Amino acid sequence: MAEEQKEAKPKKRMTATKAAASIGPMVKEFITGTLQAKAEGKQKVAYTFIVCHHEEIFRALDVIPVWTENFAGICGAKRDAERFLQRAESLGLSRSLCTYALCGIGFDQWREELGQMPPEAPWGGQVRPDFMISSGQILCDPRSKWYQASQQFMPDVPIYNIDLPYPLFQENRDHREALGYYHQYIVKQLRGLVAFLEEQTKKKMNYDRLRELVDLSDRTWNLIDETYKLRRAAPCPMGTGDAMNTMVPINFMMATQKAYDFFVDLKKELEEKIAKGEGEVENEKYRLMWGGGLPAWYALNDFNYFNSKGASFPVETTYRMVAPLHEMDIPETKDPIEHLAWRWLGYWTFWYDKAKKRPGSEPDVERLINWIEEYKIDGVVMHEAFSCRTWHVGLIWQLHQLAKIYKPIPVYMIGKDGQKGKVYRELPSLILESDIIDITSYSEVDTRNKIDAFVETLESIRANRAT
Amino acid sequence: MTSYFAGIDIGSTMTKAVILNKGGIASIIGPTGPEQRRLANKVMEEALKKASLSFPQITYIVATGYGRINVPFSDKQFTEITCHAKGIVHLFPQARTIIDIGGQDVKGIKIDATGKIIDFVMNDKCAAGSGRFIEVIADTLEVPLDQVGERSLQSKNPSKISNICTIWAQQEVASSLSEGVAIADLLAGVHQSLADRIIRMVNRLRVEDSVIVTGGGAKNRGLIKALSEQLGHKVLVPEDPLITGALGAALMGKEIVEKARQNNTPLETKERILEEIEIL
Amino acid sequence: MSFVLGIDIGSAQSKGVALDDQGPLGSFECASGGNFKLTAEKVKEELFSRAGRSADNISRTVATGYGAKLVIFADEIKSDIVCLAKGISSLLPSVRTVIDIGDLYTKVLRTDGHGSVHSFILSGKCAGGSGRILQVIAKVLQVKVDEIGELSLKSKKRVEFNTGCAVFAETEAISRLSQEVTKEDLLAGLHRALGAQINNLAERIGVEQDIAMTGGGARDIGLVQALKEIRGHDILVPPIPHMTAALGAALIAREGLKR
Amino acid sequence: MIDKENNIFDTVKNYYNDYGFRAKDLKREGKKFIGYVCSFVPLEIITASGSLPFRVRGNIHEPITKGDTLLETIVCPYYRSVFDLSVKGEYDFLSGLVIPHGCDSMVRSFSAWSYGLPFSYFHFVNIPSVCDESSFEFFDAELDAFRKSLGKFTGKAITEEHLRQAIRAYNENRDKVRALYELRKADPPLISGTELTMTLTAGSSLPIEESNDLFDQVLTEVKGRGKSPLKKGPRIFIDGACLDNIELIKLVEELGGNVVADTICNGARDHFPKTDVGGDPIHALAHRYLDKINCPKTYRANRAGTFEGDIANRFGDVGTYAREFRVDGAILYVYKYCDPFGFEVPARKAYYQSLNLPLLHLEDIYSAGTISQLRTRVQAFLEMIGQ
């Protein structure tokens, strides 16, 4: 019930890498780019959502995606979401719903009411789309309801809603049995999308171009994986704070050469830093994992606060929306659409087999365990954003399972040499509570108190271990 | 025979009674305490005294407010929403949006051109969004409640109250006070904070002119100022905002009686006895 | 001889514990009031004047609590979580879970008995589930807060009470009283509801035996009893439960000295 | 079993208050119960497997305690209550549990359920969010997978004939529910909303034959009534999601409103659509559950091209019922944190406005503690309608 009020504009966050620092202007550029494209009217602009893994289709048809979650996040980071949230609330939408969506709907309603951008809209505002592609997948309800709600204020803008399901992990069921009909369904859904876009753009899909783009993003997937794995180094050269910037090419720029080049540069930068022994934190004392939850965009400086206490974040589960393709058994196919569908399923079921082998585990827990080992993690930090169930329900349970696996149950890890080793670990965790963009849910004093206590906890565990 | 109508409003903070005849109003206000039933008796007694009437002369009695079920002698009960709307429309026929700021509940009411309620909203049970917020802070600052409004108007630099929870805000205000922040600035900050909460709620009604603020909170000029500034609408306040609920209740009674007389249906009323009730 | 000082400036109560090499030298508590800086000075002065020592000889001070940052003479500031763990491990080493009921916050932490914390959780920014509600209700009932525990245990027929808002608990209590509910039954209901809320918070990080209650709320035997009933087993309470964090701070100060 | 001497509503009340006692009895006789939540689990398949479906429900009087230790509080409060009761052992007599993809709360908590509870069978049924041809192909396959998995669990393959039988029994049940609703058309209605919701809730804890039997008796009892248990009053429609307790309806009726129709999940949404007979039974079930259940979870494209046309298509059932049951006002009852319904509030509001039907929108949590807050709102609303 308690809420905190709007605070002053945030200070600019210091990044550890040059690459992360270059992101801000990049985002601004593509937001202004969408406005310009709309003004010129040569290319169609489409509202759409991240983590759908089919941006190749848009790009092959020269459709410009407008990532509505991105815009909401920007409003949040600029601490300027409140007025849009309030607008949505005044329409009858509850604050307990996804605040990205509320911000987006509030903005759309305002823009449509004025017939122009709301005053002082962040970075020029979010462009009126030619059409909207939503995704009712097994991932997130708001994404299949959001545009429908926005359509109230722009009924002439058509929606194409696409289903992208994946089989949920079930302990005693082999997901492979279902993959066939899932794949078929996704392929048909994607073909439906192609047809819809062809109709909207009055263009024919060029499948050779599509194949090239799919290939480009496949290579980018692998490159990202390699790059991020460099963060295993101690001291860690780049933390989660920066990764909340470098998520931009992963989520908004896939299937572009620019995204690929970005990671080539980042990889080089990280390698150089590692060679010089430069860490995100000058004197790295603790290595933490961001174990779940979208960040509080208006409070990214909290990462620097962690850093100031000697804590680095070599790895996060959030926004790492790619997995190494060569570790998936994706059937060979010449058809790029079929490939996209397999890649989609491969991504979501990536941890399934591993999870089945460990009693009490589950894909999300399995990923935590593996990364805790690989990145030598001392503690897990999670963020429970009240307004999004998709990424924030199940976190407590995951920590429970983790605690079970890490404390009474010895964990058997297969080492590099193929030897089985028994490890006991105790892993402290911290759950921060606020929201992605609703700053009224956040208290800096409170959060920093919690961080202090957590770091002291890590300290006392370390001191104890020494004795 | 002249008809007299009584309305009694047992709020969370104040108990109010109004007796009405041909436009004349006699009203009385007392604090609400644990002995609601006795209080109802007492304010009724005093209102009668003020109106120089005896109890059996009252034709119809309507109770409203949070303690409306604790009025043993009322003939009918209505919610504060209906009664406030009735009372306000009587005083301001042009009213379209009503904001009633009570000790526990804040309500927004939307009225159509014929004076009918078409929609309403109410706050959730958190003191931070109610008149109680101001009371608690006024208490901490040791400023009498009837002066908080005036004092806050002297502020040039309202301080930001960053905690919403009343209890936390109380702590915050106490600390700021000890650090030498001016009382007026703190009060102004508190008013802005409450106004902000109220506006977020009433915005769901799409606020339209004329906006009337009533209830105890309307006596607070600082709050009215913060509200009208943030709302961007001019705000009207009845002369005696505390009694509009009770007035509305009395008017409801009047309507019921008139309707019954028109249709020639019998009126169901309670016996006009003020019982002696002992509590605790 | 060197002394160390642990000082806990809570939002309601300020507490101080002084230790010398042998052990405790003394403790002092007073209401925090609005001016934490002055209060901190007062705790220090009083504590030492009562112990007959001079405050000039303090070798190290650790501050904790809501107003810790305003203890200007502190050498170090520690979070109350860590202080509580330290304090409890010296008082009751078998304890693995501490439930601290303070004025604005309820805190729950898991410890290993050596002063290390494994995990912890704090109640949110709504004061609804903290110790403040006890004060609020005591005021409505016109009894001292020290008395509500005893009274509650006398209840024969607990009523259902909704916690929720700490401020409106007052109104709710008033309306209950007007329905002729007795003080005893009302308190028992309040303790039950608050206990359940606190237990919920505790369960979110998992509870391991033994359990201790600390903080001002632990002085309330009615609340302790309610929590025992909800959990179905015993709960330990140190003799001066609200001093635990201050003691922990003092212990940390002493360790700091050795280093 | 059902005591004919007594008023049938005593039996209903028993089933309602001591929810699941009949299932416990039957379990002792060796019957297997499979629990489920939401309206999307094809009960016909469970019944055809020889086991018995049992709708797990929440209890607004029971504070949520244990559930919160495993599940975030940002989940739908109704669902949290159901989960809480389950981890407290309330439904330990079940042999398994089936959860569909009704909403994010369900999907994201599936692991917590399947690890936190002692049942030997768990199954997740995926439900498409769109309704095109490929969705039906997919859903057919998904239901077929469910049929196989359940068959494996019970050790007996589920045949088409079993399915057909079950479909018949459920269609019969739905006819009876329709007949019960018919009794609400009188003014005042012959059966109160409280009685009706209690009856339907009781039914969802029984084997289908017993449920049919119970509904028959209620029908006989009510038809035999000389007069309504209610006074004339505003006729109220309840629009909302999973409302499996009677408190709201009871409150409305205590305050003088009569609840005469609804779209709630254990009301019309779930009980009105019937399954087509003839043809492939799995396909028919897929069609019923995906297409005929009008739930905000399923996206239906705006074919009208206008907002007005769209809401008329999406919420047409509300308009139909409002006319059919001569409704005076509606209550849109949505839980906090419910995404599928929450996002529709503005559009639904607009739709009610287009019908000229007064609307009270309530956002609530699933707790008896909020009843007093609801009381003032509901009473004021009834006063508003009566102006």
Ligand SMILES: Nc1ncnc2c1ncn2[C@@H]1O[C@H](COP(=O)(O)OP(=O)(O)O)[C@@H](O)[C@H]1O
């Ligand atoms: N003289 C006054 N000046 C400023 N505020 C006042 C004054 N009197 C009452 N109030 C405010 O009005 C509130 C009580 O309003 P009231 O309408 O009587 O509430 P209720 O109907 O719940 O008893 C108090 O909480 C306080 O904030």
Ligand SMILES: Nc1ncnc2c1ncn2[C@@H]1O[C@H](COP(=O)(O)OP(=O)(O)O)[C@@H](O)[C@H]1O
């Ligand atoms: N004897 C008592 N019985 C019940 N509650 C008490 C008692 N003494 C103190 N309290 C409660 O404890 C709270 C203060 O606890 P404390 O741990 O000192 O808090 P803080 O450190 O936050 O100031 C007060 O809110 C008060 O309600």
Ligand code: SF4
């Ligand atoms: S995943 Fe969460 S934050 Fe993203 S759109 Fe869905 S509900 Fe909103």
Ligand code: SF4
């Ligand atoms: S936040 Fe504070 S004022 Fe609001 S309900 Fe909680 S205790 Fe009450």
Ligand code: SF4
């Ligand atoms: S009420 Fe909404 S959130 Fe809750 S279970 Fe039903 S659909 Fe899901």
